[in-house]
Amino acid sequence: MMTLTILRLMHSSVELLAREVDRRVKEAPGLFKQLPVIVDVSEVAGTDLHADLPGFVELLRTRGLVPIGIRGGDSRFREAAFTAGLSVFSNKHLPDAGDGEREAERESAARSSAESAKRSAPAEAEPRRERAALDEPAPAAGSLTVTQPVRSGQQIYARGTDLVILAAVSPGAEVLADGHVHVYGALNGRALAGVRGNTNARIFCKSFRAELVSIAGIYGLSEQFDASLAGLPAQVSLQGDTLRIERL
Amino acid sequence: MAKIIVVTSGKGGVGKTTTSAAIGVGLAQAGHRTVVVDFDVGLRNLDLIMGVERRVVYDFVNVINNEATLHQALIRDKRVDNLSILAASQTRDKDALTDEGVERVLTELSKDFDYVICDSPAGIERGALMAMYFADEAIVVTNPEVSSVRDSDRILGILSSKTRRAANGQPKVREHLLLTRYSPERVRRGEMLSVDDVKEILAIELLGVIPESQSVLNASNAGIPVILDEESDAGQAYRDAVARLLGEQRPHRFLEPEKKGFLGRLFGS
Secondary structure: OOOOEEEEOOOOOHHHHHHHHHHHHHHOHHHHOOOEEEEEOHHHOOOOHHHHHHHHHHHHHHOOOEEEEEEOOOHHHHHHHHHOOOEEEOHHHOOOOOHHHHHHHHHHHHHHHHHHHHHOOOHHHOOOOOOOOEOOOOOOOOEEEEOOOEOOOOEEEEOOOEEEEOOOEOOOOEEEEOOOEEEEEEEOOEEEEOOOOOOOOOEEEEEEOOOEEEEOOEEEEHHHOOHHHOOOOEEEEEEOOEEEEEEO | OOEEEEEEOOOOOOOHHHHHHHHHHHHHHOOOOEEEEEOOOOOOOHHHHOOOHHHOOOOHHHHHOOOOOHHHHOEEOOOOOOEEEEOOOOOOOHHHOOHHHHHHHHHHHHHHOOEEEEEOOOOOOHHHHHHHHOOOEEEEEEOOOHHHHHHHHHHHHHHHHOOHHHHHOOOOOEEEEEEEEEOHHHHHOOOOOOHHHHHHHHOOEEEEEEEOOHHHHHHHHHOOOHHHOOOOHHHHHHHHHHHHHOOOOOOOOOOOOOOOOHHHHHHOO
16 A cells, blocks of 8 residues: 555645645655655636646646646546646545545545635734645554664654654754654754644653744744743643643 | 775864874874875865975876876875875866765775775865765764854764765764864853763764864974874874774873963963
């Protein structure tokens, strides 16, 4: 079985989509590098986005993603996909997802629609909230364990699972996971948990001096952290729309 | 088969070339056939520090381009037996260091020497990457200040992922920390990171601490590697570092401020 990332378009403005993709890619450049994606157009099937599809696909390619096909949409979209060199997937053709994944997909679809409703409000209203445009694949079993220090400039991503680090994370280093992030050393860099939208993900560390922490796209910078927690064991969780950082 | 040691740092001006020269001399004096190779193509300095700049005829790039043999390009040190220098080219740039060329030269050197010391340029571009790619061991030269430590951390990350050993899945490059320009007095005043601070951040084995010293500058200007200055504290600290590199256990010195005499306390700052 293999997991594929689905990029669900919620808006027909190429400009808005491009901005959203750029923001995502900038947040985790390593994550999207050569990531195969299927573009789901079912939400925008009624619009004229098909005319812009080849351009949008090209845009994804220049950002390092590898669009391989589209899903949803009518014959206009299928033709546009053909012109852009993409294949057309029906829902049946998707990699055999377990029931769990289907469930997760529906859930996130519901959330996405809710999000898109919010989107119609001015963009500034919620500048720190990420839109759940990417569906998360079912988390894989186990976790990724790292025993070496994560040095400045390095990036480690635990795709579909938890990340366990048994050493320090240096300033300028970045650790990401679809699940929890555990750092059994000093966390001096950036830590992002639940990067594909898992709001239950948490960050745990032995000594908290992070430059940035993020859970499901909601992030906080070191200048916003309670200085009295610096250097102490701490955990970061998400409560509603706010990050909660507390001593362990 | 020679041991290839890269002297690297990320940041410039921290003492890589001074260290390369000192370690090279120290190893040669201990009886090991040693060659020091300058990878800083375009900004060559090693020949100056080692006082052989007037004897450079052919350089590293000439050998890579098959314009000269290794034998023609190697400069034998006149003060120390067993020591040779391969100078960088001053008229070319780092693109002249081709993967195959560097590998061929290092393989050839490995046959004739026990130690090949690669003096890396600053930065993390081609010259620095080529200097570290074939290394078995690395001496990471760091000054006790935040930006140098950060750059060293970055270099350590690259050492663990972008070397031949990493590519072939061999045991990782052995990393040594060499703290240079250390001033115990300034550490005491809180103006500099302490040895322990740096060790905690970088988490690698400490090869030595070289005190900040006028003798280093004097030695560079005179083209005499500072390790040959037996009187100076920096020279002695380098000697200790070479002994540790060869497996000896020696306590670290020059970590405490110098005790001032009565008059010094009376008139000193």
